Amino acid sequence: MIAFLSDIVAGTECGSSSDSLSCLRAADVDTLQTLNYNISLAVYYGTYIFVPVVDGTFIVERPTVTITSGHLNGEVLLAVTNSHEGNDFVDQSLTMEISDFVSTLFPDVQPWQAALATPLYQGLGTNVEQANYAMGESIFICPTYYLLKTFGSKGWKGEFAIPPALHGNDLSYYFTSDGPPYDNSEFITAFSNGFMATAMTMNPNDKYNSSDITPAWSTWVSGHTEMMFNETEAGAPNVYTYTTDDALLERCLYWLSLSAYTAQ
Structure with a gap:
């Protein structure tokens, strides 16, 4: 800086x-x-130079320190992440190994720490696919789980998976005036009503629309339950509960262990 x-x-x-x-x-x-x-333009692809910093006065500590200590500015949390949050922030011609990508993305991370990413990501496709996952999980997805853990019985988790499920693709399903790509009224009702119900009653299960097909939505701490919002190959809405992948949670523990070096 x-x-x-x-x-x-x-x-x-x-x-x-x-x-x-x-x-x-x-x-x-x-x-x-x-x-x-x-x-x-001069900064590394997919990153931003002008971001908040911990100055010890206005922002007194890193976000993960605040979150894990239980200091939350909210009553409940409804968090929905997209399946491929990181892709838009990674150069899709990238060829470097995942450890090199981690070191480049987070310069304060030591080489031995970056090397720990290799066994966690090497089974997730090509080098660029591994980088896509690492970018999305380190910045968007894993911090969501840190919050969910702290919110406990007041936190719900969902996943938006309508292809291509990139960062921001969900917005057109909240604000539908321009017509979402998957223009299915049942899906749109199910996806948006959870947010409205939470805003009105602090619980996404309090349905106010009889056409809402969303099943009972358990809090995340209840067995790491999430709600999937997707479509079938035939084009029908596919909304169901599933359990968070243990391998993903293991990768999130890795990112949490690096939070002092990633400004989180």
Whole structure:
């Protein structure tokens, strides 16, 4: 971050100013926009440079520390992740081994720590497929389980799997004005009603629509139960409960053990 700040100061010719911050605030907007664009492009594929940091004052500790200590700003949690959260954030021409990908994605992770990812991911397809899983799980999916564990009997978990089930693909099923790709009224009702019920009564099981086909939804701590939202090969809605894969939870324990090195 210090290096990028130096680039901004130099790019705005504020390096010689006695008050570089005031100089930056008065800098030409177009110049700042160009610098922002160039810096954003320079970071590793699928990552972002301008993110929250733990400064010890405004953000006093890492999120996983807060979560695992039970300090939660909420009454209940309904969390739905997509099957392929990481794909859009990985260069699909990638060929590097999973340990190298982990080291590149998280530079503070030591080589021996990154090497521990190999036995966890090597059975999950090609190198780029392993990277897809690692990206999605480290950033989106595993932190969800950290939250679910802490919320206990007040947490429910679901998975959105309508192909291709990429990050953000679920949005058109909450906000349907543009027409979702899988335009099935039964599915849309089932998928959206759990959120509405939770907002209204703090429980996704409190159905207010008689056409909701979602079965009874147990909390995640009750046997690691999740709700799958998918479609059959014939195009029928397929909504059912299943148990979280133990191998996924093992990988999440790995990411949790690295949280001090991944800014989580």
